[in-house]
Each structure stands twice: as structure tokens, then as C-alpha cells.
Amino acid sequence: MWAKIILEQRDALMKIAMIGTGYVGLVSGVCFSDFGHEVVCVDKDPNKIEMLERGEVPIYEPGLDALMAKNVEAGRLSFTLDLEQAIEGAEAVFIAVGTPTRRGDGHADLTYVMAAAEEIARTANEYVVIVTKSTVPVGTNRRVKDTVSKANPALDFDVASNPEFLREGAAIDDFMKPDRVVVGVENDRAAEVMANIYRPLYLREYPIVTTDLESAEMIKYAANAFLATKITFINEIAALCEKVGADVKQVSKGMGMDGRIGNKFLHAGPGYGGSCFPKDTKALARIGQEHAVPMQITEAVIKVNEEVKRRMIDKLLDLCGGSFNGKTVAVLGVTFKPNTDDMRDAPSLTLIPALVGGGAKVRTCDPQGQHEGEALLPGVHWMDDPYTAAQDADLLVILTEWNEFRALDLSKIAQTMAAPRMADLRNVYTVKDARQAGFEAYDSIGREGFAE
Numbered sequence: 001m002w003a004k005i006i007l008e009q010r011d012a013l014m015k016i017a018m019i020g021t022g023y024v025g026l027v028s029g030v031c032f033s034d035f036g037h038e039v040v041c042v043d044k045d046p047n048k049i050e051m052l053e054r055g056e057v058p059i060y061e062p063g064l065d066a067l068m069a070k071n072v073e074a075g076r077l078s079f080t081l082d083l084e085q086a087i088e089g090a091e092a093v094f095i096a097v098g099t100p101t102r103r104g105d106g107h108a109d110l111t112y113v114m115a116a117a118e119e120i121a122r123t124a125n126e127y128v129v130i131v132t133k134s135t136v137p138v139g140t141n142r143r144v145k146d147t148v149s150k151a152n153p154a155l156d157f158d159v160a161s162n163p164e165f166l167r168e169g170a171a172i173d174d175f176m177k178p179d180r181v182v183v184g185v186e187n188d189r190a191a192e193v194m195a196n197i198y199r200p201l202y203l204r205e206y207p208i209v210t211t212d213l214e215s216a217e218m219i220k221y222a223a224n225a226f227l228a229t230k231i232t233f234i235n236e237i238a239a240l241c242e243k244v245g246a247d248v249k250q251v252s253k254g255m256g257m258d259g260r261i262g263n264k265f266l267h268a269g270p271g272y273g274g275s276c277f278p279k280d281t282k283a284l285a286r287i288g289q290e291h292a293v294p295m296q297i298t299e300a301v302i303k304v305n306e307e308v309k310r311r312m313i314d315k316l317l318d319l320c321g322g323s324f325n326g327k328t329v330a331v332l333g334v335t336f337k338p339n340t341d342d343m344r345d346a347p348s349l350t351l352i353p354a355l356v357g358g359g360a361k362v363r364t365c366d367p368q369g370q371h372e373g374e375a376l377l378p379g380v381h382w383m384d385d386p387y388t389a390a391q392d393a394d395l396l397v398i399l400t401e402w403n404e405f406r407a408l409d410l411s412k413i414a415q416t417m418a419a420p421r422m423a424d425l426r427n428v429y430t431v432k433d434a435r436q437a438g439f440e441a442y443d444s445i446g447r448e449g450f451a452e
Contacts (some may be wrong), residue, residue, distance in 0.1 A: 130159050325359030426445075435451075
């Protein structure tokens, strides 16, 4: 069906409205406009819209500013506070608002999704496909359909589920060169609109998975839970490697060469964080509980991931001689991963408060994390570069593997530290590197360390 629709379409360009200019909404809107579609991004935050109209991007994502400027200049991309203006003439309206974890029960909070659905119903006056781009629990698109029908019984519309699979720091490539695009629809009419939207990807032979609404919703949660499981599994293996003398990097390499396993997401570290894995694993666990099908593996992953973060605190404590009190600690990297400014559920939000609470003076350095981090990490001293951060420090912690931290002059750092000790929580360096540089103690994840 999908191929037939694509091949029959000649003029596939259309108008798209994108509700929400957060990470998913802005990246998706910009990329759709680069496909040639007319895209209007709408948001309730006047400060954000003013920034975007000035050409400023409110999030850090490599390449997004240039791509946005290109399509604004071409007249294909615009920003507004006016939902009615955005929807007028649009054949598809995407809902890309936040679905944070709801306090108390772990479920995804659908308040913003349903509010957007009601606003679309009150504003639209001709056929439109309402597409949920936000990550939502199974059954949400049917709730959206019911909400719109009740708010405007006369409106001619369909719903579609189109979950995103964007990695922060590589979102544009992920959108333009996807492993797959997942589209959940109920009929050929909605499928035709979605086929037109994604025509450029189909013509370049990227996989398009068309399915029912519930399956599309489940694919997103199942995929993220599985990736979180791979990360957590290798972190448990890393803990065992430390006890038995194995090297987790070699173990990961040997495992990853098995085509049934693959080498991605097998990098040991201080635990997963970010905007997706913590939220989506909790939501999937909650969905299972509500349907009396416990997601026992996912629940274990959530528990173990928190234990991994706490285990990192013990590593730092050992390197500080059993107490943080009076120690100066330099932490390199606070975002949950490189190439993003996202601090959500970052390991730094567990480790740094433990350091500060234990009486340590903490200096941090991050290429993009200070703006968000200043509010989230009180009592921290922000430095412009890693060498200043490490000067007279008792411990150096590599917490986020930014490229800026991958080729440090370790000898220079060791010479300026009060006590040259390193906790390499991303396995960037080796024991040999640390010894040759003059460090007196070094520890990493799932590998040999030393203390002189």
C-alpha cells in the first residue's frame, strides 16, 4: 500500500504544523522543512518564539542552527504563537509536546498532549491528520481521537502515531538517515498523507514501517527499554569484571562482534540518563503493572541503573581516602552525554550532590552544560577549561566523554594537582596513560586500576 501511494504521488509538498518547539518538535519541524514542506512551528512560550524568530536555537544540537537558518531564508519554515495561523491549510498537525514522568506513579503525563488535541479540535475546520510525535503510552492515540471527536464532532480528521528515534547530538542524521520510520495509521487516507510527508526518505529507500496505532506506540517503548537494558547489562558485567580481573572493553568487543548482539550500547559507564531512557522505562513498567503483565526485566533495569550511579560514588570515595570532606574535586562533563546540553537524569545529578554533601569543593567544566547546570547543581564552581578545573585538585573525574576531554595533556594536569588521582568513568584513558602521566591512583569502569 505504502509503495503504491508513494509512486502515484507527484506533487507531495504540503503544509505541516508542529505543536511544540522542544527538542523533538524543533528538530522534526526543521527537517521536514528541509524536505521541502512548508512548516509552521507553534509554541505557547513567547520567549522561545522570539528567540527562534531571531535565528537563535534554544537547544544545543550540532548543525541545527545552520539548517534552521537555511529553511527560514527559503521561506519554508516559520514560528508563531498563533495556533490558528499554524493550522490553517495544514494537512498534518504534529503534537510534539512534553510527556514527563508523572509524580507518584511513574506514568507519562499526558496533560500537554490532550490539551494540544483539544486546541486542534477547536481550531481546525477542514480535514487534517493529527500525528502524535511525543512518546506516549499505548492507547494514547485513541484517547486523542476521542478527545478531538468530543471537542468538535463535525471535524473530519484521522490520527496517526509517528514516534521519534532521535539521538541527542546526532538528531539531524537520525532524521535524515533513519534506521526506520514508524507510522501507525487506521486507514488509507491517513497513510497517504504520511506517505507524502516522508516521500523523500522512501525514495532514498530508507525503511518505512507501517502498522496499527498500538503497535507503533509500543515499538517506541520496547526499543528504548531494550537499549537501556543493553547499557545496564554491560554495566553489571563491568562490576563483575573488576572483581575477576577481566577488561570490560575487551568483553564488550567480543560480545559485540556477534551479529545477534551488535556492538552498540555496550559501553560501560556511570549509568544511563537523558530525556528518554529513564522516562520511557518507567512508563513501560507502569503500563505493564496496569495490565497485570509485569515488565520484570525493565523494572530490574531501572533498579540496577540507580545502583550503578551509587556505585560510582563509592569509587570516588575510595580514591579520596574514604572521605570527601575538605577535598577539591574536578568533574569534567555534567551533561548526560556529549554533544548536548541536556541534563535530565544525568549521572552528574547523583554524583556531584554526593560530593558537595560530603564536604568536597567541586569544580566543573562542560562545553555546553553550564547554562542548565547552574540551577541544578548549586554549590559548584564552573571553570572554562579542564586544566583550570584540575589545578590543586585532589581528584579528577571524567564523567562525560566530550571530545574536548579525550586528548588531555595528562602530564600537565597531574603536575598541577594537589593529589593526582583520576576516576575515568567513561574509560577514555588507560592505566598506562595514567601511570606515564604521573598519576598516583587511577580507576575506571570494569577494568584494572591502581593506587600507589
